[in-house]
Amino acid sequence: MNLNRNPKQHKNNNGWSKMHGWMMDKLVDTEGALIPVNPEGPARLKPELDYQVFLENASRLMIRFKKPERLIRMIVNVIDEQLGISHAAILLHREHKNSFVLIDSKGESGVRIPVGFIRMTFENPLIKIFNERKNYFISETGVLVYDTLKALLKNKEAINGHREIADSIDLVIRQMELLKAIVCIPLYNKKNFIGVLVLGEKVSKHKFTRHEMGFFMTLANDAAMAIANAQLIESLQERVEEIKDLYNREHRIFIHTAIALAAAIDARDPYTHGHTERVTSYCLAVADELSGIPEALAYKNFKETLHIAGLLHDVGKIGTPDSILNKKGKLTKKEYERVKEHPVVGAAILSPIQELGDVAKEVKYHQERYDGKGYPEGIKGSDIPLIARIIAACDAFDAITSDRPYRQRKMAEIAIRELQANSGTQFDPLVVSAFLLAFEKGKILGSK
Structure with missing residues (x-):
């Protein structure tokens, strides 16, 4: 099954053009989020939250952690407790296991996923999307939104004649359901794909706004750099411990x-x-x-x-x-x-x-x-x-x-x-x- 079809390869296919056009309308207009019309303005994560101050404080806090697991636990806790998200988790690549492992998960009772319970290889549909970064149904921001993918599957005009594509999307949706994810944001350290930030729905039940999506992408970028640095520091400290014996x-x-x-x-x-x-x-x-x-x-x-x-x-x-x-x-x-x-x-x-x-x-x-x-x-x-x-x-x-x-x-x-x-x-x-x-x-x- 090919999850990386290039729209340019299908420019003469009317069915593909209709589906791609519909999908781009949904994704590009909202940067990957289906946002309801709200005449009083977007529903924020928390009305009192100053995003810029939060990002600056989070960035300063993250560089203090030298253990990747403790850093990830802090990030997940902050998202869960301060941002009004029902569930948050992080999948991180483990080289020695050649897979992505659920490092930490935090959420309401009955929502939290046991640490280590989920492991995904590079062949997993969700992981493959983010690792190869060529898939046609990711928004320009590179974020996967559950509602957007579900809506795409329901659009018969867009999907008509593309059963294989529909199956691919369905597989990704199933993976997001396994993670209880409304939004999945990739973590990249420079060009290296190192993990996935998983977000459940907002406690308020509102959809994510465009501004909030941008906020979480920035947070994910800062988190990716901090995690990579913590891994490097941990690697250094492990190496020093080895050297102490010698x-x-x-x-x-x-x-x-x-x-x-x-x-x-x-x-x-x-x-x-x-x-x-x-x-x-x-x-x-x-x-x-x-x-x-x-x-x-x-x-x-x-x-x-x-x-x-x-x-x-x-x-x-x-x-x-x-x-x-x-x-x-x-x-x-x-x-x-x-x-x-x-x-x-x-x-x-x-x-x-x-x-x-x-x-x-x-x-x-x-x-x-x-x-x-x-x-x-x-x-x-x-x-x-x-x-x-x-x-x-x-x-x-x-x-x-x-x-x-x-x-x-x-x-x-x-x-x-x-x-x-x-x-x-x-x-x-x-x-x-x-x-x-x-x-x-x-x-x-x-x-x-």
């Missing part, structure tokens, strides 16, 4: 894992490719000039901590949207505030790992300024850990000498002058002096 025998594996994670972060932005590796190299060169001072000697292992902190200083950007990281124009105030969260997010990711406790502190403070005008806490001078002060100077040098979406890179000599000009304000004078010594010795060669 630490005494193969200590270098830990460094290589950090390098791989740093490379994965850099890869999200073509303009910062190799950034963490260069910053770490500069940091180690500066460390050679400072290794004998009391502050450095106070560390249990100064250079090793600096090495790992340099590699992972931007790990918090895992929670920053690509649209902000790759933006060519000037960031808005709200976008800049989002970027400024990355040191705290990075520290939150690393701090639960016992061996990275010291590293987490350095990552948290690497955007502080020597004069106290940095972030996240505005601490100054020697209150900022030495390694964080070193990373700050090396990070700035690499930023100046690297291409960015909004400007071209500058010569290393110009970057050196900027470090000198900001010594004592943005940067620690001792660190700047050590950087200059390393530069004069040829240990710092500038950018790529």
Whole structure:
């Protein structure tokens, strides 16, 4: 049975044209929802709900969760308790099972589906639709709406002569009934299909409005990114746990894992490719000039901590949207505030790992300024850990000498002058002096 017929292949078929035209009227006019005429305006999920504020709060909350299952439970609970939906669930792809599994479900008594009760392979009609993204009866938004599909089946003029198509739609409807779904929204992380957000009917019994559908699609996009990030973090933590057992025998594996994670972060932005590796190299060169001072000697292992902190200083950007990281124009105030969260997010990711406790502190403070005008806490001078002060100077040098979406890179000599000009304000004078010594010795060669 072919669930992916292309309308262009049937342009000479009058029956197909009638059905496709009827279907597009229903789907495109309402972005996938059959909305009753309401002279007093659309029936919202909850009259008092501010969608934009809700999305902003939900987005900030989602990046704090490091366990995919806990994150999904939070998303489902929020939808069920705050949005007036009778039932909500999420199906998530599990690679080791090669199927989509019901991770969490929340709803009224008698509506909740047991976790793990439902599993769907890529051959399942519902999963196949979202995975291949070519099916003619999905709206332009990519959302499946139960009422729309049922109405299509009842339209004899549209379906006439297309029994196979009708059977395909019927199979999808059956899957939605199994999930008690009124709406199914796919979860995509970039181009990868990772799951399905399942919504039951509204408690008010009203149909979903166009605005509400757009709201849920945005929520689904944010949820998909957060889930993918949580999976990546979980994978990292699992890997670190494995490395802990091998630490005494193969200590270098830990460094290589950090390098791989740093490379994965850099890869999200073509303009910062190799950034963490260069910053770490500069940091180690500066460390050679400072290794004998009391502050450095106070560390249990100064250079090793600096090495790992340099590699992972931007790990918090895992929670920053690509649209902000790759933006060519000037960031808005709200976008800049989002970027400024990355040191705290990075520290939150690393701090639960016992061996990275010291590293987490350095990552948290690497955007502080020597004069106290940095972030996240505005601490100054020697209150900022030495390694964080070193990373700050090396990070700035690499930023100046690297291409960015909004400007071209500058010569290393110009970057050196900027470090000198900001010594004592943005940067620690001792660190700047050590950087200059390393530069004069040829240990710092500038950018790529």
